[in-house]
Amino acid sequence: xxxxxxxxxxxxxxxxxxxxxxxxxxxxxxxxxxxxxxxxxxxxxxxxxxxxxxxxxxxxxxxxxxxxxxxxxxxxxxxxxxxxxxxxxxxxxxxxxxxxxxxxxxxxxxxxxxxxxxxxxxxxxxxxxxxxxxxxxxxxxxxxxxxxxxxxxxxxxxxxxxxxxxxxxxxxxxxxxxxxxxxxxxxxxxxxxxxxxxxxxxxxxxxxxxxxxx
Amino acid sequence: xxxxxxxxxxxxxxxxxxxxxxxxxxxxxxxxxxxxxxxxxxxxxxxxxxxxxxxxxxxxxxxxxxxxxxxxxxxxxxxxxxxxxxxxxxxxxxxxxxxxxxxxxxxxxxxxxxxxxxxxxxxxxxxxxxxxxxxxxxxxxxxxxxxxxxxxxxxxxxxxxxxxxxxxxxxxxxxxxxxxxxxxxxxxxxxxxxxxx
Numbered sequence: 001x002x003x004x005x006x007x008x009x010x011x012x013x014x015x016x017x018x019x020x021x022x023x024x025x026x027x028x029x030x031x032x033x034x035x036x037x038x039x040x041x042x043x044x045x046x047x048x049x050x051x052x053x054x055x056x057x058x059x060x061x062x063x064x065x066x067x068x069x070x071x072x073x074x075x076x077x078x079x080x081x082x083x084x085x086x087x088x089x090x091x092x093x094x095x096x097x098x099x100x101x102x103x104x105x106x107x108x109x110x111x112x113x114x115x116x117x118x119x120x121x122x123x124x125x126x127x128x129x130x131x132x133x134x135x136x137x138x139x140x141x142x143x144x145x146x147x148x149x150x151x152x153x154x155x156x157x158x159x160x161x162x163x164x165x166x167x168x169x170x171x172x173x174x175x176x177x178x179x180x181x182x183x184x185x186x187x188x189x190x191x192x193x194x195x196x197x198x199x200x201x202x203x204x205x206x207x208x209x210x211x212x213x214x
Numbered sequence: 215x216x217x218x219x220x221x222x223x224x225x226x227x228x229x230x231x232x233x234x235x236x237x238x239x240x241x242x243x244x245x246x247x248x249x250x251x252x253x254x255x256x257x258x259x260x261x262x263x264x265x266x267x268x269x270x271x272x273x274x275x276x277x278x279x280x281x282x283x284x285x286x287x288x289x290x291x292x293x294x295x296x297x298x299x300x301x302x303x304x305x306x307x308x309x310x311x312x313x314x315x316x317x318x319x320x321x322x323x324x325x326x327x328x329x330x331x332x333x334x335x336x337x338x339x340x341x342x343x344x345x346x347x348x349x350x351x352x353x354x355x356x357x358x359x360x361x362x363x364x365x366x367x368x369x370x371x372x373x374x375x376x377x378x379x380x381x382x383x384x385x386x387x388x389x390x391x392x393x394x395x396x397x398x399x400x401x402x403x404x405x406x407x408x409x410x411x
Contacts, residue, residue: 006224008217013224015217018347019340019400020246022217036404037340039347092367100367103360138220138241149354152311156361159308161368162299163292164278164285175301183307190351202221202241 007199007206014041045197049123055192056119062184063112069178072158076172084178085109085154107153108182115151115189118144122196129204141198148193151186155179218243252399253406257331259397260323263390267320269383271313275362277376278369284376289313316353316391322346323394326403335410343403356388 008015014025016034023035025043034041045051070082083091085108092101118140125137158179165173217224220243230236230248237244249255274286287295289312296305322342329336336342362384366375 007222008224009222011224013215013217015219015222017219018344019404020216020219021404022215037343039340039344088368095371097367100364104364134221135241138243141220142243149351150357150360152354152357153361153364155304155308156312156358157365157368159292159296159304160276160287160362160365163287163295164276164365164369165372166295166299174299175296175304180301180304183304187307194351198220198241199222202223 007202009043009199010206014043016041044199044203045195048195048197048200049127051195052119052123052192055188055195056116056123059112059185059188059192060116062181062188063116066112066178066182066185067109069181070176071154071178071182072161072176073174074172075174082176085182088154088157104154104157107150111147111151112185112189115144115148115193119189119192119196122201126200131204134201134205137201138198141193141196141201145193148186148190151189152183155183155186216245218245246399246401249397249399252397252402253327253331255397256323256394256399256402257327259390259394260320260327263387263394264320264324266383266387266390267316270380270387273380273383274378275380275384276366276378278372279374279376286376286378288380311352311354312358315349316355318349319346319353322349330403330406330410333410335407339407343400353391355384355391359384359388 008022012025013022014032014034015022016037016039018039019034019037021034021036023032023041025032032041033039067085070084071088072083074081074083085104089101089105089109092098092104122137122141122144125132158175162173162175215224216227218238218241221238221241223238223240225239225245228236230246232248232250235244235247271289274288275292277284277286279285293305293309293313296302296308322345325336325342326339326346362381366377369375
């Protein structure tokens with residue numbers, strides 16, 4: 001421990017995720033509870049990698065219908081129209097609201113995709129026990145956790161528009177199956193990010209020079 | 215001693231100057247910060263947010279004006295319309311993320327803070343504290359706010375859009391949620407709780 005880089009786990013201490021208390025683990029215990037707040041504490045989140053992969057792959061599969069299927073059907077005197085996420089972006093771009101086009105493009109298309117790519121990078125690097133750029137990878141994880149919720153934007157847009165336009169005879173707007181798939185992507189990637197344990201990024205750091213993890 | 219929740223590094227707890235912040239030496243994750251009067255701030259923001267939350271749900275968010283007729287929708291009405299459109303899963307998701315979870319979060323905060331302020335320990339403190347932590351990521355008031363604005367611009371070409379009181383309440387609520395998140399101080403809560411027993 002030359003650089004005093006002892007981790008809690010290496011000293012037999014468990015940190016509580018809910019309240020932050022350190023507690024000493026009972027020997028050979030598999031699950032333990034925080035003595036202060038009673039939350040379940042683990043060395044590392046259980047099956048973190050396989051759970052994250054499972055949720056992530058499910059999200060990737062749903063990402064396709066989310067982008068291909070219509071989010072919204074609009075029917076009016078002038079015809080019938082179905083809108084996907086991308087056609088919504090194009091609509092705003094053409095009507096001059098380029099800033100809204102950018103927001104939707106960013107929140108609904110870029111963020112979910114980058115989020116999934118980032119999780120793949122994190123998972124692969126952790127599985128290979130990579131020691132490459134741990135600080136940046138931890139920051140990447142923080143960003144993924146923070147921006148995930150913003151992808152719900154389009155779901156709310158559809159909800160509000162449907163509710164307002166339903167009330168009158170002007171046009172009928174109904175939500176499409178794409179909206180459900182899209183909401184599924186957002187929820188699944190949020191769960192995936194939650195089940196990933198960033199401490200796994202740092203675990204290979206303790207194994208320098210063939211020493212026992214210290 | 216504390217351990218970083220993101221990289222598990224053990225480090226010594228240090229006393230902080232006012233407004234100071236402790237970051238992990240290795241990965242830079244925020245460990246804790248010292249806000250002057252963090253407890254009172256949490257309480258004030260929470261009580262303010264409860265009032266605004268009630269307004270945001272009681273009044274219409276937006277309306278359309280068409281041929282002299284105004285059609286308005288509240289947050290809950292939005293959920294009900296989705297439900298009636300046979301989009302039950304979507305309705306449930308919107309309900310959970312914009313009404314249920316934010317309400318639970320505020321209720322749990324008030325439940326922990328108010329008795330502590332009065333010098334009493336709330337029952338099931340630990341349970342409510344854990345529930346608060348679990349509910350946190352699922353309240354998406356700020357995203358809803360942006361979603362309403364985008365929907366408004368989309369509808370501008372259909373009819374005149376009328377903003378409702380709830381929209382303003384929602385905007386203020388968004389700020390208060392951010393303030394609660396920034397001042398939330400679990401160490402202070404636990405310190406006050408254990409001082410009582």
